[in-house]
Amino acid sequence: MNIVIIGASHAGIALADNLRKDGYQDKITIIEKLNIIPVEKPPLSKKFLDDDFSEENIQLRKNNWFKLNSIELLLNKKVLEIDKDINSIKLETKETIHYDFLVIATGAKANFLPDNLVSVENQSTLRNIYDIKKIIKLLIGKKHITIVGGGYIGLELASSLKKGNYEVSVIEMSDRILERVASKQLSQFFTELHQDNGVNIFCNDKLQEVIAKDNKFYVKTNFNDFETDLILVGIGVSPEIQLAQKIGIDCEKGILVDENYKTSCENIFSIGDCALNKNEYGIIIESIHHAQFSASRVSSFILGKPKPVFENPWFWSDQFNIKFQSVGIYKPNSITIHRQGKREGSHSWWSFINNELRCVEAVNDVQAFTIAKMIFERNIFISQEQIKNKALNLKELIQ
Numbered sequence: 001m002n003i004v005i006i007g008a009s010h011a012g013i014a015l016a017d018n019l020r021k022d023g024y025q026d027k028i029t030i031i032e033k034l035n036i037i038p039v040e041k042p043p044l045s046k047k048f049l050d051d052d053f054s055e056e057n058i059q060l061r062k063n064n065w066f067k068l069n070s071i072e073l074l075l076n077k078k079v080l081e082i083d084k085d086i087n088s089i090k091l092e093t094k095e096t097i098h099y100d101f102l103v104i105a106t107g108a109k110a111n112f113l114p115d116n117l118v119s120v121e122n123q124s125t126l127r128n129i130y131d132i133k134k135i136i137k138l139l140i141g142k143k144h145i146t147i148v149g150g151g152y153i154g155l156e157l158a159s160s161l162k163k164g165n166y167e168v169s170v171i172e173m174s175d176r177i178l179e180r181v182a183s184k185q186l187s188q189f190f191t192e193l194h195q196d197n198g199v200n201i202f203c204n205d206k207l208q209e210v211i212a213k214d215n216k217f218y219v220k221t222n223f224n225d226f227e228t229d230l231i232l233v234g235i236g237v238s239p240e241i242q243l244a245q246k247i248g249i250d251c252e253k254g255i256l257v258d259e260n261y262k263t264s265c266e267n268i269f270s271i272g273d274c275a276l277n278k279n280e281y282g283i284i285i286e287s288i289h290h291a292q293f294s295a296s297r298v299s300s301f302i303l304g305k306p307k308p309v310f311e312n313p314w315f316w317s318d319q320f321n322i323k324f325q326s327v328g329i330y331k332p333n334s335i336t337i338h339r340q341g342k343r344e345g346s347h348s349w350w351s352f353i354n355n356e357l358r359c360v361e362a363v364n365d366v367q368a369f370t371i372a373k374m375i376f377e378r379n380i381f382i383s384q385e386q387i388k389n390k391a392l393n394l395k396e397l398i399q
Helices: 010-021 042-046 063-068 129-138 152-163 184-196 242-246 288-302 366-378 384-388 394-398
Strands: 002-006 027-031 071-074 079-083 088-091 096-098 101-104 108-110 144-148 167-171 200-202 207-213 216-221 225-228 230-233 237-239 255-257 268-270 275-277 314-319 322-328 335-340 347-353 356-363
Touching: 002 010, 002 096, 010 027, 010 288, 042 129, 042 152, 063 071, 079 242, 144 152, 144 225, 152 167, 152 184, 152 314, 184 200, 184 314, 184 335, 184 347, 184 356, 216 230, 255 268, 322 366, 335 384, 347 366, 356 366, 366 394
Parallel strands: 002 027, 002 101, 027 071, 101 268, 144 167, 144 230, 167 200, 255 275
Antiparallel strands: 079 088, 088 096, 108 237, 207 216, 216 225, 314 322, 322 356, 335 347, 347 356
């Protein structure tokens, strides 16, 4: 039997690891379009200016791991098409590989600004090690950096660049940074954090014109005009679903999967950032946790083991001196309650819909995050009144 994984992503590597640890002894083939050993994604935006940052230090697995676990890793190989009728895939090199189970773990690609606004060659995005190597080279001799997009990647880049003594401006077209994924209170916290550290945050603003001249860019937005040396773009991603679409697999924004991450095609699964588990999550979850969780579901199904219980997604971000952690999915119509943590500078925000806890966001507050995770895992009912009670010790919620 051969299990073929398209994409040496966090999800793809996690699946291969789970299969071997759970006793699967037959063939595993991982096909990766990049010509590198896969690396961890978080350090790319968080640590790329650190002295000890290197490709070798952030590899997901060392080369000998694949050999020791008898996993065939095919680098620099692009999958052209899937033939679901004969269970095979065709590579750009004209090779054909048979599969018994196929797992699409292709992740997502960065979105670009319209080419008529900024030419593609003048936009730098961040999805892989090649992107960050390019950015590091482009930073040489530069002073002012403009980041388009106030999501987590954009803010982590801003934090890293400020620590590297660059001048940084962030342009966000929404009313606030992190609008799609975070509470208003957390958005305000991070806005103030970045402004206090010298980052210019322009919200409810939109690029109108960018003129490239003399190795600089002259930027005009709805409300501002300024000169910058480099433009980094972090305006979200688009799941890589084209292979699935070509063979008629049900897709929406992502590849539709059931609770076992099976697609609408027999023996084909999808995991990680390209998969849409609509029944349990309702949206595409872009996180390391979801990559690992979706991989565990597929491994268990293929090996006939009990299905891992549902887990609410969790996420983290490092910016300046802040360790941010969240669990659950924030919804825009939530009622959010703030709690001061036990330690100075620690906070948590608890968001409810119809008195049901949906999301907890914690800043420098590991205790609140850990307890919130346990609340979700144990399905404990928590009321708004309990969280509003400042005298409450959060540990009481899980006793």
